[in-house]
Amino acid sequence: MNLEVLKTENLVVSYGDKRVLDCLNISIYKGEFVGIIGPNGTGKSTLVKAITNIIDSHSGDIFIEGRENRNISKKERAKLVAVVPQEFSIDYEFTNLDIVMMGRNPHIDKKNKIGQKDFDIVKEAMTLTNTWDFKDRFFNELSGGERQRVIVARAIAQQTHIILLDEPTSHLDIHHQLEVMELIHLLKKKRNITVVAVLHDINMAARFSDRLILINHGKVVADGTPEEVIKEEHLSKLYSMEMIVRENKILGKREIIPLRAIKELTEKKGINIHVVCGGGTGEKILERLKSLGFNVTAGIINEGDSDWEICKILKIPCVVAPPFSGYSNEDADKNRILINQSDYVLVTSVPFGIGNLLNLEVLRNIEKPIYFYQNSKIDIDYAQGKAIKLLDELQKKENFNYIQNYDELLQKL
Amino acid sequence: MIKFVKKYLIFLVIIICLATIFICTTIGVANISVSQTVNILFNKITSIGNVEGVKESTIAIIWNLRFPRVMLAFLVGGALSICGVAYQGIFKNPMADPFLLGVSSGAALGATIAIVFNISAIFFGLDMITVFAFVSALLTLLLVYNISRIGNKVPVPTLLLSGIAISQFLTAIISLFMIFSDQMNRVVFWTMGSLNAKSWNHLILILPYVIIGFIILFRYHRQMDIMLLGEDTASQLGVNTEKLKLVILVVTAFITAATVSVTGIIGFVGLIIPHIVRMIVGPKHKKLYPYSFVLGGILLIICDTVARSLINQEIPVGIITAIFGGPFFIYLLKKRKRGGI
Numbered sequence: 001m002n003l004e005v006l007k008t009e010n011l012v013v014s015y016g017d018k019r020v021l022d023c024l025n026i027s028i029y030k031g032e033f034v035g036i037i038g039p040n041g042t043g044k045s046t047l048v049k050a051i052t053n054i055i056d057s058h059s060g061d062i063f064i065e066g067r068e069n070r071n072i073s074k075k076e077r078a079k080l081v082a083v084v085p086q087e088f089s090i091d092y093e094f095t096n097l098d099i100v101m102m103g104r105n106p107h108i109d110k111k112n113k114i115g116q117k118d119f120d121i122v123k124e125a126m127t128l129t130n131t132w133d134f135k136d137r138f139f140n141e142l143s144g145g146e147r148q149r150v151i152v153a154r155a156i157a158q159q160t161h162i163i164l165l166d167e168p169t170s171h172l173d174i175h176h177q178l179e180v181m182e183l184i185h186l187l188k189k190k191r192n193i194t195v196v197a198v199l200h201d202i203n204m205a206a207r208f209s210d211r212l213i214l215i216n217h218g219k220v221v222a223d224g225t226p227e228e229v230i231k232e233e234h235l236s237k238l239y240s241m242e243m244i245v246r247e248n249k250i251l252g253k254r255e256i257i258p259l260r261a262i263k264e265l266t267e268k269k270g271i272n273i274h275v276v277c278g279g280g281t282g283e284k285i286l287e288r289l290k291s292l293g294f295n296v297t298a299g300i301i302n303e304g305d306s307d308w309e310i311c312k313i314l315k316i317p318c319v320v321a322p323p324f325s326g327y328s329n330e331d332a333d334k335n336r337i338l339i340n341q342s343d344y345v346l347v348t349s350v351p352f353g354i355g356n357l358l359n360l361e362v363l364r365n366i367e368k369p370i371y372f373y374q375n376s377k378i379d380i381d382y383a384q385g386k387a388i389k390l391l392d393e394l395q396k397k398e399n400f401n402y403i404q405n406y407d408e409l410l411q412k413l
Numbered sequence: 414m415i416k417f418v419k420k421y422l423i424f425l426v427i428i429i430c431l432a433t434i435f436i437c438t439t440i441g442v443a444n445i446s447v448s449q450t451v452n453i454l455f456n457k458i459t460s461i462g463n464v465e466g467v468k469e470s471t472i473a474i475i476w477n478l479r480f481p482r483v484m485l486a487f488l489v490g491g492a493l494s495i496c497g498v499a500y501q502g503i504f505k506n507p508m509a510d511p512f513l514l515g516v517s518s519g520a521a522l523g524a525t526i527a528i529v530f531n532i533s534a535i536f537f538g539l540d541m542i543t544v545f546a547f548v549s550a551l552l553t554l555l556l557v558y559n560i561s562r563i564g565n566k567v568p569v570p571t572l573l574l575s576g577i578a579i580s581q582f583l584t585a586i587i588s589l590f591m592i593f594s595d596q597m598n599r600v601v602f603w604t605m606g607s608l609n610a611k612s613w614n615h616l617i618l619i620l621p622y623v624i625i626g627f628i629i630l631f632r633y634h635r636q637m638d639i640m641l642l643g644e645d646t647a648s649q650l651g652v653n654t655e656k657l658k659l660v661i662l663v664v665t666a667f668i669t670a671a672t673v674s675v676t677g678i679i680g681f682v683g684l685i686i687p688h689i690v691r692m693i694v695g696p697k698h699k700k701l702y703p704y705s706f707v708l709g710g711i712l713l714i715i716c717d718t719v720a721r722s723l724i725n726q727e728i729p730v731g732i733i734t735a736i737f738g739g740p741f742f743i744y745l746l747k748k749r750k751r752g753g754i
Contacts, residue, residue: 025697052649078651085646092641092696102639106651112632 002029003067005162005194006051006081011060013043013050013218022218023060030161033188033195035209037202037229037237039311044198045086045220047164052083058174066160077107082155084184086167088147090140096150097135100126109302125156128190129183145176152183156191163187163188165197169204178200181208203248203255206230214238230254242291259287269293271413274342276359281348281373282307285406289346290314292410297342298329299335300359327358336362344368344413349375352390353382361389367399374402426620426707433711434487437718438479445471481613483714486730488616489608489672490682490713492623496665497683498705499630500691502637502698503661504569510684511669514576514662517680518583519553520546525587529594531549542603546674553579554666567658569644593730605653606677606731608717615675622671626664627706633657634698641696674730679731682709682716688745715725717734 013021015160020043027214028034049055051062053069062069066079072080076157084101103125104118126132129149134142139150149169159272165184169177185208188195200204204267205212206226214229216224216238221227234243241261248255272295275282283306289296299319301308319335321327327335335358339345345368352360363370372394381387394400403409418425439450449467453475456464464472496511504513514516523545526532532541557579561571587604591597636657637648646653667683686709694700713730716737720730 052645054645073646075651078649081649083646083649085649088642088646091689094638094641094696097637098697099642100643102635102650104736105635105639108635112635143611314523366436369510 523549
């Protein structure tokens with residue numbers, strides 16, 4: 001079993017009457033990268049303050065490397081835990097070397113002198129974080145990302161086993177956010193440092209953390225691998241928004257796509273609509289219809305198509321054909337059943353080739369209102385004119401309508 | 414030029430300091446030349462050289478009147494400046510000066526009581542005004558500190574506010590005393606601050622406080638630097654912030670109480686010198702303390718020389734420092750709007 005380096009036991013911290021941490025129990029093991037996530041005001045930053053003893057806990061215990069926190073002096077604690085805070089600006093003209101050298105403070109002995117050893121450690125920390133080049137420049141001349149790297153260097157110079165990050169990237173642009181997180185991740189790997197990071201960006205947390213702890217109202221809601229924690233049932237209620245949780249195939253990580261925090265009126269409850277889509281043309285409208293309260297069905301879609309994935313995530317019933325193959329008659333029948341159950345049919349701007357021509361053909365005998373999304377930028381016919389011919393025929397039907405955009409459609413329904 | 418000044422700053426400052434001491438000891442009503450002054454001082458300090466032929470009265474004027482006064486000015490100016498440095502650091506407040514927490518009004522109340530009730534006993538060679546001022550200043554700081562304490566912590570904002578409140582309260586009491594007393598003039602003159610009629614005794618009285626105080630303050634120079642990053646960060650970097658605050662408050666309390674009780678309230682030195690020095694040597698306390706001490710000393714020597722020789726009547730030096738200090742401070746503020754001040 002791994003060594004437990006940080007632990008809270010029934011930790012309670014309150015501001016006045018308000019309990020910010022309410023019987024919080026977490027354990028952090030050596031060498032882990034633990035992300036702490038949760039909505040604003042749930043006590044994430046308070047946890048960092050409690051661990052570094054800036055605020056007193058009401059009850060419960062904190063153990064750092066097995067020692068009870070309140071028995072550790074500030075100097076000793078600064079040898080065990082380093083903190084990279086949220087934002088860091090100072091009004092004084094300290095050079096970056098000065099700032100990083102401050103990380104040596106807990107190690108300075110009674111002689112009160114900075115030695116060659118301290119200097120070497122600082123140099124190494126600054127080289128590692130790529131900040132040695134501007135050691136003589138003033139800290140407040142640097143950009144946000146550079147500053148944060150200097151602060152990370154200071155944390156390294158403290159030579160602790162644990163680094164706490166308190167929303168270290170919240171004021172940075174996306175490039176610098178990534179840069180700082182990658183740097184910390186690298187350090188963790190190189191030096192086997194235990195990292196506990198309070199993060200507000202769930203995707204960033206899922207990407208870099210070995211383990212995630214989801215906190216709400218000062219309590220642990222979920223604790224586990226990113227796959228175990230990043231789930232809609234955990235997150236959507238907590239953050240009170242609609243979201244999609246999916247695999248990011250490029251990074252091989254869980255990610256969320258926040259959809260909306262303010263709910264649209266779900267006035268369309270009970271209306272059935274069938275969507276003919278494919279090749280990602282349905283992504284945009286499928287979710288929107290679903291959230292408006294429509295009973296959405298779709299088909300026919302090939303397995304592996306990105307529309308198929310959306311349907312899977314949104315739990316939309318659809319007719320699925322095997323990957324990279326044409327549709328069988330059986331599929332067509334199933335599709336016809338779904339269409340007959342629905343009140344409306346929507347055709348997205350999907351191109352038609354030999355493979356999916358059946359999706360168009362099926363509409364010939366349908367008497368339900370059909371809405372066809374017209375997108376002049378896309379060539380829809382890849383079936384040697386057959387699709388155009390079918391479309392010409394369909395146009396003549398009374399129940400066939402062209403639409404130019406989805407808002408128009410939603411108004412009509 | 415700037416590079417050159419920075420490189421040899423320490424020598425430059427020492428030369429200016431010595432020159433100021435010699436020149437200001439020479440300036441005065443009795444006409445004495447610089448060479449005579451140097452000669453007398455050199456002889457008195459090292460017992461080498463020849464002062465035969467120099468009038469006994471001249472030697473007395475230099476050695477017993479002007480030189481101790483100049484040295485006292487140096488000591489007091491330096492002491493107030495390092496206390497200003499410490500306060501500005503610990504409070505992270507550019508407007509902090511050594512009198513921020515009411516040490517001046519505390520001392521003034523003590524002095525007022527001694528003056529109004531005409532307590533004139535001599536205590537170890539010191540008049541009662543000095544003794545009362547010293548004790549009252551210390552008691553005031555003790556009061557302010559205890560009012561601000563919440564559990565085992567002393568939050569800086571609370572400290573500032575209770576300092577201001579107590580200050581105002583004590584000033585009101587002083588005013589009350591003055592209204593019902595015929596000694597108003599003496600009280601007013603005392604509060605304006607003056608180095609008039611001070612002797613070696615006074616110098617020796619405050620010397621230990623200043624020397625020991627300086628040594629202790631200097632020991633904590635690194636923690637003071639870190640304190641400038643904010644109390645929370647300092648704490649996370651291993652600084653025992655509560656202990657540091659207590660040490661700084663106690664040490665500065667003794668230094669300022671000692672100097673104020675001897676000279677009265679001399680304002681502005683402790684406020685502007687730290688700012689000027691910070692512009693020259695940067696924010697690190699390792700340099701701030703010694704340079705502030707020397708420059709503060711030089712400034713007060715010059716101000717005191719102006720105070721006693723500008724017109725026939727002596728002007729309280731506190732007025733001179735404020736008259737020069739105020740506009741100069743505004744000039745600095747205008748010149749450098751970005752951080753540091």
